[in-house]
Amino acid sequence: MQSDRRVSLVIFASGSGTNAENIIQYFHAHNNIIISCIITNNPQAGVIERAKRLKIPCLIIDKTSLNSEELFFKQVADFKIDAIVLAGYLLRIPEWMVHKFHNKIINIHPALLPKYGGKGMYGMHVHEAVKNAGEKITGISIHLVNENYDEGSLLLQAYCDINEKMTAVEIAEKVHKLEYAYYPACIEYFVSEFCVFD
Numbered sequence: 001m002q003s004d005r006r007v008s009l010v011i012f013a014s015g016s017g018t019n020a021e022n023i024i025q026y027f028h029a030h031n032n033i034i035i036s037c038i039i040t041n042n043p044q045a046g047v048i049e050r051a052k053r054l055k056i057p058c059l060i061i062d063k064t065s066l067n068s069e070e071l072f073f074k075q076v077a078d079f080k081i082d083a084i085v086l087a088g089y090l091l092r093i094p095e096w097m098v099h100k101f102h103n104k105i106i107n108i109h110p111a112l113l114p115k116y117g118g119k120g121m122y123g124m125h126v127h128e129a130v131k132n133a134g135e136k137i138t139g140i141s142i143h144l145v146n147e148n149y150d151e152g153s154l155l156l157q158a159y160c161d162i163n164e165k166m167t168a169v170e171i172a173e174k175v176h177k178l179e180y181a182y183y184p185a186c187i188e189y190f191v192s193e194f195c196v197f198d
């Protein structure tokens with residue numbers, strides 16, 4: 001990583017933004033990495049209020065603009081983007097963006113991929129599927145993003161024990177703890193060690 005400037009990360013989020021806030025807090029006053037802005041596709045997303053409270057710029061970018069490289073970069077012209085972090089972002093990342101930021105888009109999935117991944121498998125849908133399958137362990141998968149849902153190269157997996165008495169909500173709570181514990185540090189390590197910036 002370059003030493004003459006801090007690397008700029010942009011967080012994509014569609015929901016309440018708990019993971020986004022955890023990441024922002026982790027990199028607050030970091031020597032080498034900054035969170036430049038948050039991008040959401042959802043005008044009602046809770047992450048917008050979190051961004052205001054945390055004094056992080058937040059842009060609402062709809063699917064049409066996301067799918068157009070020209071429109072996207074017009075909207076983010078004020079921000080340098082070195083890498084992208086997905087934190088509960090529900091739209092599929094378009095191919096142009098996957099290629100433009102090759103191996104610089106990181107996502108977290110609330111299950112142990114390749115199980116319980118793919119289109120429609122997000123949030124409580126995942127935890128309900130894990131419970132219904134009678135799994136004894138679940139966890140998180142942090143991975144790079146490619147053209148297909150949840151199929152990019154794995155960076156890290158972390159596990160937790162569960163049992164048949166637990167509800168999907170209780171499973172989600174255990175998984176969230178893993179997300180908060182591992183996601184920011186994994187982002188930091190990957191960006192610092194493996195990303196080459198222009």
